Amino acid sequence: MTDGNITSLETEQKISQGLTEQTFWLNMGPQHPATHGVLRVVLHLDGERVVEAEPVIGYIHRGHERMGETRGYAQFIPNNSRMDYLAGLIYNHAYCAAVEKLAGIDVPPRAEYIRCITSELNRLASHLLWLGAYLMDLGAFTPFLYIWEEREKINDILNxxxxxRLTYAYNRFGGVHKDVDDDFISWTRAYVKRQxxxxxxxxxxxTGNVIFQNRTVGVGAITPEQALNYGLTGPCLRACGVEYDIRKKEPYAVYSEVDFDIPTGSNGDAFDRYSVRLAEMEQSLRIIEQCLDRLPGGAYINDNVPQYLAPDSGDVFFAFESPRGETNIFMVSDGSRIPYRMHWKTPSYSNLSILAEIARGQFIADVVSIMGSFDLVIPEIDK
Amino acid sequence: MKAVIKYFRDIIVGGWSLVLGYTVTLSEFFKPIITVQYPRVKLEMDPAYRGHIELVKLPGEDGHFCLACGTCERACPSNVIKIQGVKPKAGAGKVGIMYLIDFSRCSLCGLCVDVCPVDALRHSMEYDLAFTSRWDNVIDLVARFNEPQAQERG
Known part of the structure; x- marks a missing residue:
């Protein structure tokens, strides 16, 4: 009996010695509430510390690019909102703008302003959803409910x-498919005031909450060099102090005519990403107000666009600012009704790539905080 | 000594931030309720709402306007629509007698409504569309049009 005890003690010692040297790996996702979608992160853990975080993507790959190459230009419109389901209108706007650039279609000024207003409302809705979901990741449930009240207002306006309410398919080549009315304008103004x-x-x-501060300040800090090396864009890049916004650097639609700032951070940590997004929402409100003031009359759609568009052979590159960063469209036309090649570069993919580097040495709970602060949309990574 | 000061300062600053937060949540108690008890209370849809498509029924008009030309069939990105039309008598134009949509594949983009040459289509106001069978998603719009409760909207 005593022998048995001694042996088991020895075994226990051996096991415990072995355990100290051993790291184990843990699957975070694909069905994890904090990944907000089917993203799998393989965490190699040493106790609570992350030795290595390895994102595994591809669980929601639907082949949108290929779908775009098998159907007409107009028939790809509903797919836009499915790529980034939080920024459906912005993707829609950009896709239509890219095709218009490729085919040389004129857009009436009223349509450009309507597109701008609805896109900015969509950006606000996206940031509000991120804010609520991120705070819920950090364990705060109440702000989520309050913040979604505003998002509901935007959804009602856009509806x-x-x-x-989510997958809009609102833009058409040469304009938008329905004109805005006085209700829309007055509701939007009331919303801006309220927001x-x-x-x-x-x-x-x-912002001032002590728990929130402890969970975000100094967590997941990225240097500007790192951010540029990994190709980060959007609020993640601006939080590092790099002033880069496609709406300012390569203005499309009417962004060159409106006055707004690019908010930047300084430390590049999760808290800065939070403050940059909050400041960006205020800038979006400014853009909406200016566009509403200048909204011209006239046609809201160019009626001369053929139903089956067949642009001359050539290619087009179009860059735009989605809520998550710079998104690029590249399309090649061979003169037929179906695009020869369509390629989308989406920002969440590059934003996720830096996770492996900055998650090293962090706690598991901080990995949730870092991933949440990136505002990842998984269908947009996989397309 | 510094550590002690920092300790107490953290408690006061952190505690105050919690008090500030609780004043916000407390004031929300006295605001009107914005949620709706959904299955019992139903929201009225906005006139612009895009449900699945239906044939336009106008007051004072007997039939629908569908010519079975197939433009919507070709415009649809997901091959949702299947139409059959007949000529009621020799020399007359075609009339749609069957207009099938597979709602399970419809993405509600509205391209069919945009391209219709005679404006025979519009979006319906229905939104509680959950079915137990895949075939329940296949709706014949002409049969639906002929039902007595079909809505007449101008």
Whole structure:
């Protein structure tokens, strides 16, 4: 009996010695609430510390690029909102703008302004959803409900003009498919007013909160060099202090005519990404207000666009700013009704690639905080 | 000594941030309720809402306007639409007698409504569309049009 005890003690010692040298790996996802989609991150752990984080993607690959190469130009419109389901209108706007650039279609000024307003509303909705979901990742449930109240207002406004709440398919080649009315304008103005007040509430509830500060300040800090090396764009890059926004650097639509700033951070940590997005929302409100003031009359769609578009052979490159960063479209036309090649470069893919480097040595809980602060949309990574 | 000061300062600053947060949540108690008890109370849809397509029924008009030309069939990105038309008598134009849509594949993009040459299509207001069988998603719009409860909207 005593012998047995001694042996088991020895075995226990051996096991415990072995364990100290051993790292184990843990699958975070594909079905994990903090990954917001089917993203799998393989974490090699030493206790609570991450030795290596390895993102595995491809669980929601649907082949949108290939789909675009097998159907007409107009028939790809509903696919845009499925790529990035939080920025359906922005992708829609950009796709139509790219095809218009390729085929040389004129857009009436009213349509450009409507596109700008709806895109910025969509950007606000996306950032609000991120804010709520991110705070829920960090364990705060109440702000989520308050923030989604505003998002609901945007959804109602957009539902009134586009007829849909998430997958809009609102833009058409040469304009938009429905004109905005006075209700839309007055609701949007009321919303802008209300949202400005709500920022104060967010600051009281979230920004100064001691738990939120501890979870985000200094967590996942990225240097500007790292960010540029990994090709980060959008709020993640601006949080590192790099002033880069496609809306300013290569303005499309009417962004060159409106006045807005590019908010930047300084430390590049999760808290800076949070503050940059919050500041960006205020800039979006400014853009919306200016566009509403200048909204011209006239046609909202160019009626001369053929139903089956067949642009002359050539290619087009179009860059635009989605809520997650710079997105690029490259399309080649061979003169037929179907694009010869379509390629999309989406920002979340590059933003995710830096996770492996900055998650090293962090706690598991901080990995959730870092991933949340990137605002990853998984269908957009996989397409 | 510095550590002690920092300790107490953290408690006061952190505690105050929590108090500030609780004032926000407390004030929300006295605001009107914005949620709807959904299955019991239903929201009215916005007139612009895009449900699945239906044939336009106008007051004072007997039939629908579908010519079975097939433009919507070709415009559809997902091959949702299948139409059959007949000529009621020799020399007359075609009339759609069957308009099938497979709603399970429809992405509600509205391209069919845009391309219709005679404006025979519009979006319906239905939104509670959950079915138990895949075949329940296949809807004949002409049969639906002939039902007595089909909505007449201008």
């Amino acid at each position: 009134h003009v586009t007829g849909s 400005r007040k709500r920022f104060k509430m967010y600051n009281r509830l979230v």
